[in-house]
Amino acid sequence: MELQGKTAVITGGASGIGLATARQFARSGVNLVLGDIEEAPLKLAVEGLRADGANVIGVKTDVSVEQDVVAMRDAALQEFGAAHIIFNNAGVGVGPTIGTPKKVWDWVMAVNVDGVINGINAFVPMFLEQNEGHVINTGSLAGLGGVPGMGAYCASKFAVVGISECLFHEFALSGKNVGVSALCPGFVRTRINESYRNMPKELLDDYVTPSEQAAADMGANAVANGIEVAEVATAVEHAVRTNSFWILTHQRSAVRTTELRAAWMQGGPPPRINLEKATKS
Numbered sequence: 001m002e003l004q005g006k007t008a009v010i011t012g013g014a015s016g017i018g019l020a021t022a023r024q025f026a027r028s029g030v031n032l033v034l035g036d037i038e039e040a041p042l043k044l045a046v047e048g049l050r051a052d053g054a055n056v057i058g059v060k061t062d063v064s065v066e067q068d069v070v071a072m073r074d075a076a077l078q079e080f081g082a083a084h085i086i087f088n089n090a091g092v093g094v095g096p097t098i099g100t101p102k103k104v105w106d107w108v109m110a111v112n113v114d115g116v117i118n119g120i121n122a123f124v125p126m127f128l129e130q131n132e133g134h135v136i137n138t139g140s141l142a143g144l145g146g147v148p149g150m151g152a153y154c155a156s157k158f159a160v161v162g163i164s165e166c167l168f169h170e171f172a173l174s175g176k177n178v179g180v181s182a183l184c185p186g187f188v189r190t191r192i193n194e195s196y197r198n199m200p201k202e203l204l205d206d207y208v209t210p211s212e213q214a215a216a217d218m219g220a221n222a223v224a225n226g227i228e229v230a231e232v233a234t235a236v237e238h239a240v241r242t243n244s245f246w247i248l249t250h251q252r253s254a255v256r257t258t259e260l261r262a263a264w265m266q267g268g269p270p271p272r273i274n275l276e277k278a279t280k281s
């Protein structure tokens with residue numbers, strides 16, 4: 001896709017990978033709609049991008065709420081007349097497999113999976129109709145192999161990768177000029193290990209020592225040692241320009257994870273998980 005003058009809608013656009021991708025797209029002349037649940041960072045993000053000359057609006061959005069995502073799309077259409085890219089990127093990372101209350105699992109699945117489904121339902125029919133568009137769904141290396149301490153997160157990211165692959169095949173069958181990418185990074189320096197900051201209050205009350213738990217959940221050290229967001233943003237833009245499905249910022253780890261799983265399925269030893277190896281490559 002040629003990007004100049006196109007419109008991209010980015011969920012989780014107020015910080016981390018979403019904001020970095022907004023900056024990257026802005027440099028390529030893309031109009032931007034940022035959707036995020038955090039109002040103050042969203043406002044700051046929009047002001048910062050505008051100061052750099054971007055055409056951008058922010059829409060407070062909870063991606064797990066279908067009407068919010070539809071309203072975000074309608075705001076994009078009203079402001080820019082069309083939308084061409086939906087980056088379903090908002091996500092939260094908490095919840096070991098053992099001991100996570102069901103309602104916390106539900107919250108992780110609602111944001112990470114329902115958020116992607118709501119984005120697909122709101123934008124894909126329009127993309128097919130206009131015969132132009134690109135969907136990017138944020139999965140993770142945790143969507144390619146199981147990781148201890150990340151049961152809820154892995155479940156949601158496996159779902160995102162599966163949905164993205166199905167969408168790829170459906171687009172191929174449609175013969176339309178519409179693409180999809182699955183972004184599956186290893187660790188990236190963002191606030192993902194502070195995801196509990198967006199957890200509904202009634203869940204936080206039940207969640208013992210949330211800061212410690214969340215830090216453990218997402219491997220705070222590994223996140224701190226991860227790659228820079230700008231590197232992810234460059235890879236996202238490249239995938240949209242070249243219509244590439246896999247966005248593997250840590251390709252060596254992604255391929256190794258997949259090879260080890262395949263060997264395990266064929267009677268080999270189970271993989272041994274070393275989070276530090278998923279930081280840089």
Ligand SMILES: NC(=O)c1ccc[n+]([C@@H]2O[C@H](COP(=O)([O-])OP(=O)(O)OC[C@H]3O[C@@H](n4cnc5c(N)ncnc54)[C@H](O)[C@@H]3O)[C@@H](O)[C@H]2O)c1
Nearest residue numbers: 012015016017036037062063090091140187188190191192
């Ligand atoms: N940082 C990593 O190491 C890493 C690795 C693999 C995948 N990811 C994925 O990247 C995506 C972006 O996360 P990040 O690393 O930039 O973290 P981040 O916490 O910096 O950004 C996530 C953004 O999503 C927003 N958000 C949370 N819940 C929301 C909701 N219900 N509705 C709308 N917005 C919501 C947050 O306010 C925040 O702005 C997530 O899907 C995450 O799972 C991150």
